[in-house]
Amino acid sequence: xxxxxxxxxxxxxxxxxxxxxxxxxxxxxxxxxxxxxxxxxxxxxxxxxxxxxxxxxxxxxxxxxxxxxxxxxxxxxxxxxxxxxxxxxxxxxxxxxxxxxxxxxxxxxxxxxxxxxxxxxxxxxxxxxxxxxxxxxxxxxxxxxxxxxxxxxxxxxxxxxxxxxxxxxxxxxxxxxxxxxxxxxxxxxxxxxxxxxxxxxxxxxxxxxxxxxxxxxxxxxxxxxxxxxxxxxxxxxxxxxxxxxxxxxxxxxxxxxxxxxxxxxxxxxxxxxx
Numbered sequence: 001x002x003x004x005x006x007x008x009x010x011x012x013x014x015x016x017x018x019x020x021x022x023x024x025x026x027x028x029x030x031x032x033x034x035x036x037x038x039x040x041x042x043x044x045x046x047x048x049x050x051x052x053x054x055x056x057x058x059x060x061x062x063x064x065x066x067x068x069x070x071x072x073x074x075x076x077x078x079x080x081x082x083x084x085x086x087x088x089x090x091x092x093x094x095x096x097x098x099x100x101x102x103x104x105x106x107x108x109x110x111x112x113x114x115x116x117x118x119x120x121x122x123x124x125x126x127x128x129x130x131x132x133x134x135x136x137x138x139x140x141x142x143x144x145x146x147x148x149x150x151x152x153x154x155x156x157x158x159x160x161x162x163x164x165x166x167x168x169x170x171x172x173x174x175x176x177x178x179x180x181x182x183x184x185x186x187x188x189x190x191x192x193x194x195x196x197x198x199x200x201x202x203x204x205x206x207x208x209x210x211x212x213x214x215x216x217x218x219x220x221x222x223x224x225x226x227x228x229x230x231x232x233x234x235x236x237x238x239x240x241x242x243x244x245x246x247x248x249x250x251x252x253x254x255x256x257x258x259x260x261x262x263x264x265x266x267x268x269x270x271x272x273x274x
Contacts, residue, residue: 079235085230086225090214142227155229
């Protein structure tokens with residue numbers, strides 16, 4: 001007598017009820033998806049986002065885009081001095097900001113500074129500076145020192161200081177503690193083991209972060225001119241104010257080429273350091 005095959009078929013397997021864990025997982029996924037959709041719809045409703053306005057503005061958008069696609073190549077040569085000023089602003093601001101960040105970086109690292117009060121104070125100061133946008137810094141310094149590149153440089157200094165100090169202090173807490181403990185055991189002074197145990201380990205990361213922030217500052221310096229802080233942003237703001245979109249397009253294209261070149265050079269230097 002042949003035995004009956006009691007194994008469930010593929011069709012039978014598909015009709016079996018799902019395990020409780022799998023069912024719970026599916027319900028959780030559906031719930032989060034629904035919550036995400038409700039959040040998007042609610043945000044669009046509260047901000048009065050209307051796709052019809054975008055559709056109605058498409059003719060104006062196309063007219064504006066057509067003007068941007070025909071840049072004024074002759075005007076591009078006239079704004080080259082402003083581009084050089086933007087690069088100089090980024091160089092000076094990044095360099096000074098990086099130098100100022102060094103002592104705060106050491107004070108904010110828990111494995112270097114044992115006094116918790118100084119660590120807390122340094123980190124609070126860094127976070128406070130990072131919460132202020134660079135455009136607001138530029139507007140403040142324009143009101144203090146007047147319109148010009150000096151206000152832009154001061155804004156870049158504060159922005160560079162906050163970012164470099166934050167990134168470097170976090171990297172500093174991950175260095176090898178062996179050299180620090182060895183030099184402390186033989187009675188080395190804090191300045192000595194910072195020079196011979198800390199700096200050799202953190203210097204490549206510090207330079208890499210400085211180059212990265214320099215890339216950001218070139219783009220930032222181009223925008224700071226919108227509030228009168230010097231650089232290529234001043235002629236860009238003028239071109240936009242007078243609806244000279246062909247000149248604005250030439251300035252934007254020039255900024256793009258400069259940023260692309262600087263990023264390529266900076267990326268090469270960072271890869272060699274790492």
